[in-house]
Amino acid sequence: MTVIQKDQGDNIMGWFDKLKAGLRKTREGFKNKLKSLLAAFGKVDEDLFDDLEELLITSDFGVETTEHLMERLRARVKEGRIIEAAEVEKALQEEITSMLTKGEQGLDTEDVPVIISVIGVNGVGKTTSIGKMAHLYKSAGKRVLLAAGDTFRAAAIDQLGIWAERAGVEMISQSEGADPAAVLFDACRSAKAKGVDVLICDTAGRLHNKKNLMDELAKMNRVVEREMAGVRHETFLVLDAATGQNAVNQARAFSEVAGITGIILTKLDGSSKGGIIVSICEELGIPVRLVGVGEGINDLQPFVPEEYVRALFEG
Numbered sequence: 001m002t003v004i005q006k007d008q009g010d011n012i013m014g015w016f017d018k019l020k021a022g023l024r025k026t027r028e029g030f031k032n033k034l035k036s037l038l039a040a041f042g043k044v045d046e047d048l049f050d051d052l053e054e055l056l057i058t059s060d061f062g063v064e065t066t067e068h069l070m071e072r073l074r075a076r077v078k079e080g081r082i083i084e085a086a087e088v089e090k091a092l093q094e095e096i097t098s099m100l101t102k103g104e105q106g107l108d109t110e111d112v113p114v115i116i117s118v119i120g121v122n123g124v125g126k127t128t129s130i131g132k133m134a135h136l137y138k139s140a141g142k143r144v145l146l147a148a149g150d151t152f153r154a155a156a157i158d159q160l161g162i163w164a165e166r167a168g169v170e171m172i173s174q175s176e177g178a179d180p181a182a183v184l185f186d187a188c189r190s191a192k193a194k195g196v197d198v199l200i201c202d203t204a205g206r207l208h209n210k211k212n213l214m215d216e217l218a219k220m221n222r223v224v225e226r227e228m229a230g231v232r233h234e235t236f237l238v239l240d241a242a243t244g245q246n247a248v249n250q251a252r253a254f255s256e257v258a259g260i261t262g263i264i265l266t267k268l269d270g271s272s273k274g275g276i277i278v279s280i281c282e283e284l285g286i287p288v289r290l291v292g293v294g295e296g297i298n299d300l301q302p303f304v305p306e307e308y309v310r311a312l313f314e315g
Contacts, residue, residue, distance in 0.1 A: 015301050020311040022269035022293030030059040030275065031313055034089060041085035044077055048085055060244045062279035069095055089313070097309045099278055103287030104262070106302030107133075109140040112197040113231050115188075115224055119217070119258060120238035121250060122153065122205035125266035125292065129238050130200050131163025132300035133264075133290065138167055142197040147187035148173035149180040149220070150202045160202055166297055170194075180204065181219045188227035199228075214257040236289060238264045241276055248279050255284060262289035264300070269293040277308065 020027075033055055041048045049070060056066040072095045076082045082091055116133070120126045127150075134144045146164050148171055150156040157173050164171040172187040184201055191199045204216065224233055237260045239247040247265075254260060263280055265288050277288050291308075292300045 016307055016311065018293050018299065019268075019291070019301075019307060020314065023308075023311045026059070026268075026275060027312055027314075030055070034092075038085045038088055044082055044085055044088065048088070049074065052088070056275070060275040060279065062245060062248060062276075062283060065099070065279045065282040068099070068282060093309050093313055096278055096312075097305050099282045100288070100305035100308065102281060102285065104289070105287060106304065107136060107289060109137060109142060111232060112142060113191070113199070113228075114197070114234060115191075115199045115201065115228055115231055116234045116236055117201045117203060117217075117220065117224075118236050118238060118264070119203050119254060119260075120205060120264075124205075124238045124240040124243075126150075126205055126238040127156065127159045127163060127202065128295075129264045129266060129290070129292065129300060130160065130202055131167050132292070132297055134164065134167040134169045134198075134200055135297050136300065136302075137198045138169055143195065144169040144198045144200065145187060145191050145194070145196040146171040147184050147199060147201040149183050150204050151176055151178045151180055151183060152204045156202070156205075180216065181223050184220050184223045185227060188223060192228070217258050234261045235259055236262045236264050237286075238266060239280070241265050241268045244276055245279070247276055248283060251280055251284050251286060255286065260286050262287055264288075264290045264292070265303070266292040266300075269299075275312075277303075 037051050037055060053066055053070050056069060057063055061069070069092070073082065073088065073091060076091055082088060118126055118130050130146060134146060137144045146160060146169060148157045148160045151174065154176065157176060161171055161173070172183060172190055174183050180203065187199055187201065203220070235258055237251060237254050239250060241247065251263065263286055265277060268291055280286060281288060288303045290300055291303045
């Protein structure tokens with residue numbers, strides 16, 4: 001079951017309208033150029049495809065993903081399914097949607113209990129995403145507990161505490177500099193004692209050294225396996241949409257040391273690089289699970305590929 005909240009609390013706009021508004025910069029930089037490009041051609045030919053390929057790459061779809069899209073469009077031409085330039089836009093929408101619908105979608109609030117480890121570099125919106133995700137689960141009637149596992153960054157524990165209070169959930173923490181695995185151990189024990197449905201664990205926001213990071217995550221995973229045997233365990237990576245292809249590089253680096261089951265993509269509202277979603281899904285095979293388009297507690301929502309493509313091309 002995918003949770004999609006609309007017009008809750010301080011949300012003035014519906015979720016699709018917020019997504020559409022958040023993708024405004026991407027849409028203006030991509031769709032308007034696409035329309036101008038297609039209008040300049042009558043029939044589909046290689047000159048059109050050359051210009052389209054350049055447009056996709058400069059819109060942060062990535063070289064590899066762009067090549068895959070072009071291959072699929074050329075196949076349609078050979079099959080006689082695309083003849084006129086005007087038909088390219090609809091075909092492009094369908095191919096992008098297909099790329100985005102791989103793997104588990106959205107956020108399953110029924111398959112509980114679950115432990116979610118949240119990883120990512122500093123500054124991508126990891127702490128706020130945890131708080132907003134806690135709010136999503138709490139709104140679905142689940143009992144949520146946060147574990148303040150980022151014990152290395154100054155004020156990280158306090159910031160997570162503020163979000164725990166906003167979401168109306170409990171938090172387990174220790175002092176700054178404590179062993180993250182010890183925090184998680186306490187949180188697992190508390191989760192079992194209190195019958196918690198969802199345990200969300202923050203982690204240190206740094207990609208300092210792959211071996212150290214792998215050791216740290218492995219240590220925390222051992223705690224989960226020992227203390228919460230049989231409980232579903234997810235690992236979400238938080239990425240900042242505004243960083244474009246750098247977000248793909250971060251995802252690739254983290255995927256080498258962690259079994260990432262989903263991406264949380266933040267700051268779509270301030271980015272002209274919303275095409276990065278397609279690149280992440282196609283090149284890494286990791287589904288985008290949640291997207292953020294604002295600072296409000298309701299502004300993180302399950303990712304729905306059809307809505308994203310509609311928002312990217314509509315208007």
